[in-house]
Amino acid sequence: MKEIKLITFDLDDTLWDNVPTITRAEVDTRKWIEDKVGKIEWGGFNDFLKLREDLIKEDPVIEWDISKLRKEIFRKKLAHVEPLTLRNELVDEAFSIFISKRHEIELFNGVEEALRVLSKKYILGVLTNGNADVYRFKFGKYFNFAISSLEAKNSKPNRAHFDVALNKVDNITFDQILHIGDHQINDILFAYNLGIDTLWFNNNNAEWVQDFEKPAEFNSWNLLPEIIKNKYE
Numbered sequence: 001m002k003e004i005k006l007i008t009f010d011l012d013d014t015l016w017d018n019v020p021t022i023t024r025a026e027v028d029t030r031k032w033i034e035d036k037v038g039k040i041e042w043g044g045f046n047d048f049l050k051l052r053e054d055l056i057k058e059d060p061v062i063e064w065d066i067s068k069l070r071k072e073i074f075r076k077k078l079a080h081v082e083p084l085t086l087r088n089e090l091v092d093e094a095f096s097i098f099i100s101k102r103h104e105i106e107l108f109n110g111v112e113e114a115l116r117v118l119s120k121k122y123i124l125g126v127l128t129n130g131n132a133d134v135y136r137f138k139f140g141k142y143f144n145f146a147i148s149s150l151e152a153k154n155s156k157p158n159r160a161h162f163d164v165a166l167n168k169v170d171n172i173t174f175d176q177i178l179h180i181g182d183h184q185i186n187d188i189l190f191a192y193n194l195g196i197d198t199l200w201f202n203n204n205n206a207e208w209v210q211d212f213e214k215p216a217e218f219n220s221w222n223l224l225p226e227i228i229k230n231k232y233e
Ligand SMILES: [Mg+2]
Pocket: 010, 011, 012, 013, 014, 181, 182, 183
């Protein structure tokens, strides 16, 4: 049996349902901006992808700095606002509204208790592509570290988050890590590529569509401590 020392967690859609949170944050921030400057053409998802691509060409860090990406999108959408100082103020304020709303989350049932139980036996860490900060929440105290794409300077499923994690914990090897997340590629393939054990959080009965073996899955955080106990203790 493997001896697990470190458990790493994805955040968005693993600890909470991210769709309602991000949707509300976007709608409210756009409304705030339009109240200030009038109607903006925000465009659809394809416009967003094109804009993102253009911005990455201008500044490659935007590939993994999603906060900067969001700010630069606001800056493009406000390009007609003069003077520049006003435009920059609006961008900063809009971003701070967005990031505050982005932290209005509701944990899935059982998350806090599972983290409390697991933190007594394991080192816990966060590996996220997003810009949520667990240390804004009370449950942040259960995590020894949190690594975002900003810190990893790369995004999952690339291995950078795990390389940074190795430096956060003394004498740890990939063999002693368990990674838990909802995303088949950004979490499960991400860990699988390095021989790291995984548990797949699958709370909406998704079909496994990868060409490697499906890992153990769970659909309720209330079951997680027991699943880990049975598997590793
Ligand atoms: Mg996720």
